[in-house]
Amino acid sequence: MKMLSRKASCDSHGQDSSYFLGWQEYEKNPYHEVQNPNGIIQMGLAENQLSFDLLESWLASNSDVLGLKRNGRSVFRELALFQDYHGFPAFKNELVEFMAKLRGYKVAFDPNKLVLMAGSTSANEILMFCLAEPGEAFLLPTPYYPGFDRDLKWRTGVEIVPIHCSSSNDFRITASALEEAYQRAQKLNLIVKGVLVTNPSNPLGSTMNRDELNHLIDFAIKKEVHIISDEIYSGTVFDSPSFISITEAVMEKHVDHETDLLDRIHIVYSLSKDLGLPGFRVGMIYSNNETVVAAATKMSSFGLVSSQTQFLLSNMLSDKKFTSKYIKENQRRLKKRKDMLVSGLRSAGIGCAKSNAGLFCWVDMRYLLRSDTFEAEKELWKRIIFEVGLNISPGSSCHCSEPGWFRVCFANMSQETLKVAIRRIEAFAESSSTASGKENLSHQRSVRSSRRSLSKWVFPISSYDDHEPADR
């Protein structure tokens, strides 16, 4: 008899995917400015390390929170005992306010419709448990965050059917792609329960435009399916066009009378990316559907947010001046970093998808492939890890339908480290183009034509060498 469950013995946890293998190589040989300057630079981790100083200085000037006090009285005991899965009311009030602020107050949220749980990892899994039976499916536009394979499918038994998006239209979701995915699911005998989108997108780093959102909404109405909008990067939108949340899009379409649809819209959020606090495990689901809220609340028992953390953050978020300042400054720094990376890539002859959000760029290295195949992509990726010393994420790990795309993170390192990374990329690109002389002539021609088409992808930006006071 098999001693462990099927779930334990299979590899649906997804950790054998290349997404994680790169991390393993990084862990064996991690870059350090002083101690290991030839090590591998981690560019596969979508973390926001740019604005800790702002959080630290807030902490330094708010001593009550420090000693777990409220009005001078210790609240330790209250916190230690607080395990109510409805969550800290003050914390939820601040969160909905924060979420509204990130959406320019174009929408308002009700704290009673917010459910807290340990990270968006948990939130996405809980939604699957609530919305689908094992064997049913959700459609996801590609490329998508590799972690979804584990979060949505592993313990739930739910299937993912990809909606193929293509570089020919900036990987935008089209009505036909949605329909095509739906048909494919039907042919596989899979009942489609909904669509999950990440907006702003990981790994594209762009916000969904109105057309896409409308296609999505139309589709959900027609097929009577759910929409899950993972808006975990909503606070990282640093450039126009501005962020349109699913809530706003639905309001604008005036489908309020379609009360059925409102029952099928669910938002996932977290403080891991916007505030850079992944360690604190603060995730949440926002839903208009009472039954979903009730069920998700009960399921959150399996991963509640530590009361200690709820207390700290409810205090921090209640400081409205601070949050406004933080949001603005954080976005400014992200934009600067992104510009730096894009500019560096451009000078190496490498383009990337136009982006206005996120902690990464979606980089086009198709012209560096030996052939237009995923094997060639994997080869290139290994060269980048071992020869260039960068851990970046290959598009295939994100289920991209076209080989040659890579996600490169820019917010999880110091500015200096990013410069080192860029220099390495430049050196690599140069050696790649001079390495095989004659053979590369046609290659170089295609490089030049790629550069011409770069303008389609890349915003005109200033050089990354401007000398502003040190930011991280």
Place this chain on the structure above:
Amino acid sequence: MGFVDRSQENLLSKMATGNGHGENSPYFDGWKAYENDPFHASENPRGVIHMGLAENQLCFDLIQDWIKKNPKASICTPDGVDAFRDIAIFQDYHGLPEFRNAVAKFMAKVRGNRVRFDPDRIVMSGGATGAHETMAFCLANPGEAFLVPTPYYPGFDRDLRWRTGVQLLPVVCESSNNFKVTRKALEAAYERAQEANIRVKGLLITNPSNPLGTILDRETLRSIVSFINEKNIHLVCDEIYAATVFSEPGFVSISEIMEEEITCNRDLIHIVYSLSKDMGFPGFRVGIIYSYNDAVVNCSRKMSSFGLVSSQTQHLIASMLSDDEFVDRFIAESAKRLGIRHEVFTQGLDQVGIGYLKSNAGLFLWMDLHHLLKEKTFEAEMKLWRVIINEVKLNVSPGSSFHCSEPGWFRVCFANMDDSTMELALTRIITFARQSEELRIQRKRQCWASNRPRLSFSKRRMDDIMTTQSLLSPHSPIPQSPLVRART
């Protein structure tokens, strides 16, 4: 939420619309009664006292004192803020090494340092709630089963079954031998599963036991280990109450049996732990899985992504539990205070002849009220329970919610309140017991009277005896309870 409309049933999963969450159990009904009318010493002295919540509130003073003296443990203090960014960013599911080391050390201390725990086998989870669900996901497929000795913690019905599809099958334990887990009962349960064509994947024991408050002796543990080895099924030991053992006999952990039993397949042995009961920190969600099986460690660690312990909390706990002097003092003092509570409570019950299972651990008592039942049925138990909630104003937990096979047992928690509240609760119980006894005697008298008209008692005389007794008793906790009606 009882009623879910049809349209939601088609829209959502069965899991979301069904009752698998188990919250319609009477275990939670009492909580609702409390929430509608919660006791408060000054603001609502006639409210319902919550005795259905197994919390340990006796030692917060020690912890608060430690926190004041150790500002570095909080990443929010000027002393600790240097660590802020490293901690805030840390989401590695291996957990902070210092956290695992501190927890391993703490677990060893709680077992009198008779065993050592390997920090690399320590896996985090969202409380013991998350740990149990994760174990079920790792060890069993939907439809397969775990055996659990009754009575057991009602939360297991949700934690092990709801999202996993795993079944729980009872191992029936009886009061005739103090609810001992016998080999015979284990075999019988296993046999029943076989007959029903249900594959048993493991046995789940809670030691010390909730709700019994007793520990498993060495012989029983060995017998259990031999049973699971023979059947080649897993053994999950929930040792969440390990540090609440306040008197002899001493606690024997499965880890100690593992040190002696070399013939046991270690791959079958797993421990679930948490800081919620021993330290009194349920809000911090510190659950632990400790497995002797490498594959289970690996799998549960991956699954811990769904319920990691906040790094802020890991940091605090790592600091606190590394303070040897504090930990030693805390463990000793906590056990002492629990022991005192237990003694005061049981002495009170002794006064009125209320039976209870002799216990030496836990945050509760397993009270025997079967003599107060009109008939030996679970319906009668429910009736009695509603009287206790609505009239005596105590939220105790009925044995049926723990799947007890015999009606009349109730779990009463005593560590989740201060001394005076506990004494008040005790007075209410004593008064109720006396009133019930009076009633019983009255009925008997009426029966007598109808059969033997010459004999008669003065009701008043009986009252005098009862009242006088209570005034004379040196153990009477409070001279006057607000619920004692004026008799003169």
